[in-house]
Amino acid sequence: MTALDPSGGDTVQCSCTGCRSTIVKCKNYAFEKVCNWCVTTDSDGQNQLCRSCELTNVIPDLSVEGNKQRWAKLEEAKRRMLYTLDLLNLSFDSQNGQLPLSFEFKGDPIVGHNWHHLAGGGQVFTGHANGVITINIQEADSVQREQTRIQMGEDLRTLVGHFRHEIGHYYWERLVAGRSESEFVSLFGDHTNPGYAEAKDAYYANGPAVDWEQHYVTKYASMHPWEDFAETFAAYQDIISMLDTAGHVGLIEPVDLTAQTSSLISTYQRLGMAVNELNREMGLLDPVPFVLTGAINQKVDFIHALVRGA
Ligand SMILES: [Zn+2]
Ligand SMILES: [Zn+2]
Incomplete structure (x- = not known):
């Protein structure tokens, strides 16, 4: 500041x-x-x-009450995510023929309005496609978000978490596709077999594997290697941003973010246990709900090397 x-x-x-x-x-x-x-x-x-605002191509309809506040919350979470990318020296500009990045903040059609032209309901899905990150603005409502979190059985569901996940898909395209796919497959599994649609249907029909905690950072990560990468990439940004901030406010010694993965993770685990206990003291959710096993640490290490190499 x-x-x-x-x-x-x-x-x-x-x-x-x-x-x-x-x-x-x-x-x-x-x-x-x-x-x-x-x-x-x-x-x-x-x-x-x-440079953050210019990446937003679609903003919510400001004639709808509450949308200005939703937009502000979305931009705030986006800036926090971009700040971490800057810390990592990870470029998100579209020069040199790189995949252009943009954001679209859209709401579902409002019931009672005439939306006949929106065949199929026009529901907005949060996701990434070809550099465009779409976020359903409903996620900016804390009540809606908590309801979805419980329905989906998630430990944590936050706006900044959505940005950190979706940008993971973006960097998979930019840093992994056609470049380090064989190493990716050896750690995360084959993304071509089963295909994404098939894996998604199977996940929603059968739920996650019983031993998912041994191999994946979240249940959702077990759906498909692409989701595993995005969830692990999000966890990596959690690690980096928490260590950076904790160092700045004096909770821990300032951390060299280019250090070995094992050193970053061990500091993060100590910090994570402390902040979880502090949150429990106040009746809040654990901000660090995941357990980093050896298999997960290897994936984090792959991402750390990928980011440093970029
Ligand atoms: Zn701005
Ligand atoms: Zn995803």
């Missing part, structure tokens, strides 16, 4: 030593109050969208 020195008009100066950049609030900060990032500016002082 840094102070902003007013420098006349709408522009301010960053007070960081050696920076002193002239900056201006992101357009969505200045006018919509759904962002808190700034952008550097040339002398005209125009409010542009920041």
